[in-house]
Amino acid sequence: RKEVEQDPGPFNVPEGATVAFNCTYSNSASQSFFWYRQDCRKEPKLLMSVYSSGNEDGRFTAQLNRASQYISLLIRDSKLSDSATYLCVVNFIGNTPLVFGKGTRLSVIA
Amino acid sequence: NAGVTQTPKFQVLKTGQSMTLQCAQDMNHEYMSWYRQDPGMGLRLIHYSVGAGITDQGEVPNGYNVSRSTTEDFPLRLLLAAPSQTSVYFCASSKRGTPLNEQFFGPGTRLTVL
Numbered sequence: 001r002k003e004v005e006q007d008p009g010p011f012n013v014p015e016g017a018t019v020a021f022n023c024t025y026s027n028s029a030s031q032s033f034f035w036y037r038q039d040c041r042k043e044p045k046l047l048m049s050v051y052s053s054g055n056e057d058g059r060f061t062a063q064l065n066r067a068s069q070y071i072s073l074l075i076r077d078s079k080l081s082d083s084a085t086y087l088c089v090v091n092f093i094g095n096t097p098l099v100f101g102k103g104t105r106l107s108v109i110a
Numbered sequence: 111n112a113g114v115t116q117t118p119k120f121q122v123l124k125t126g127q128s129m130t131l132q133c134a135q136d137m138n139h140e141y142m143s144w145y146r147q148d149p150g151m152g153l154r155l156i157h158y159s160v161g162a163g164i165t166d167q168g169e170v171p172n173g174y175n176v177s178r179s180t181t182e183d184f185p186l187r188l189l190l191a192a193p194s195q196t197s198v199y200f201c202a203s204s205k206r207g208t209p210l211n212e213q214f215f216g217p218g219t220r221l222t223v224l
Contacts, residue, residue, distance in 0.1 A: 008150075034212070043200055043215035044153070087153070097143060097168060098213060102152030 002027055002092045004101040012107045017078045021104045023071045023088030033064055035073050036087040038103065044087055047073075078108045111136050116201050116216035123191040123223045131186040131219050133201030140206035142184040143168070143213070144176065146197040153200065159184055160206065191223045 003026040013019045025033075033050035048055065050062040050071050061074040071088055088101035117132045135142065143158035145168075155168030159178040173195060175187040184203075188195060198220050202213040 043217055045215070046212045049212070097155050097158050100145075100153040102150070 002090075002099045004088050004090050004099050006088050006101040006104050008102060008104060010105040010107055012109060013078055014109055015078055015080060017108075018074065018076045019078055019106065020075075021073045021086055021088075021106075023073075023101055023104075025069050025071070025088075025090045025092075025099075027090075027092045028066070028069060030069075030090050030092050032091040033062075033071050034089040034098070035060075035062055035071075036089055036100075038085045038087060040084075044100075047086070075106075078106075080108050080110060082106060083108045113137065114201055114203050114214050114216035116199075116219050118219060119217065120220045121222070123188075123221065125192060125223060127191050128187065128189050129191065131188075131199055131201075131221075133184045133186065133216060134182050135184075135201075135203040135214070135216075136182065137203060137205075137214065138181060139203035139214075140181065141204045141213075142178065143202050144174070144184070144186045145200045145202065146170065146195075147200060147218075148197050156186065156199075188221075193223045195221065196223045197221060 005024045035047040036044040037047040038044040050064045054063040059076045063072045085103040085105045087103045090099050114135045140161045144156040145153040154170045157176040159165045165176050198218050200218050201216040204213040
């Protein structure tokens with residue numbers, strides 16, 4: 001069974017805080033990993049891909065730990081506009097459909 | 111490019127009615143899929159297609175039909191609507207690759223079945 005597990009939250013953090021989300025996946029042969037962002041009543045949009053070596057995009061850092069089968073997303077200096085649901089997404093095998101976690105909700109508070 | 115478009119944005123049906131949710135993309139993506147999203151359940155795959163003329167079932171296909179006669183269009187048909195099909199439906203597309211590339215989502219259709 002292909003599963004992607006996330007803590008649903010909500011994470012309520014003050015502006016400027018650093019917050020981290022983790023996600024675990026069930027299949028060690030998984031090939032690609034992503035974080036998507038979904039705003040309330042909107043469609044999901046790609047935030048960033050997750051590479052084996054880890055990658056950073058501004059205030060966002062994504063890391064992959066294949067041995068432990070988890071992915072993380074770190075957000076530094078949180079902004080009010082970061083409030084959203086963050087979806088962990090895994091491509092388990094080749095050209096099969098992406099599998100989405102249920103999402104972690106983040107609320108950044110002024 | 112318009113990206114992925116979906117119509118209608120909102121729809122109310124009565125139990126037993128049928129309807130088609132439309133999805134189109136203008137990015138020449140081979141891969142298209144339909145998801146439904148319910149509170150606390152996340153995105154669940156209904157059907158997907160890896161190219162024109164090819165469709166396959168996802169996690170929750172019962173009660174839905176799809177066809178893919180062109181690369182651009184991937185309609186989702188509800189044959190006999192039931193209250194359990196009340197949900198938000200998202201269509202997505204991506205360029206075929208191994209592993210699968212980024213998926214682009216349409217704005218969604220909010221369906222209520224009474």
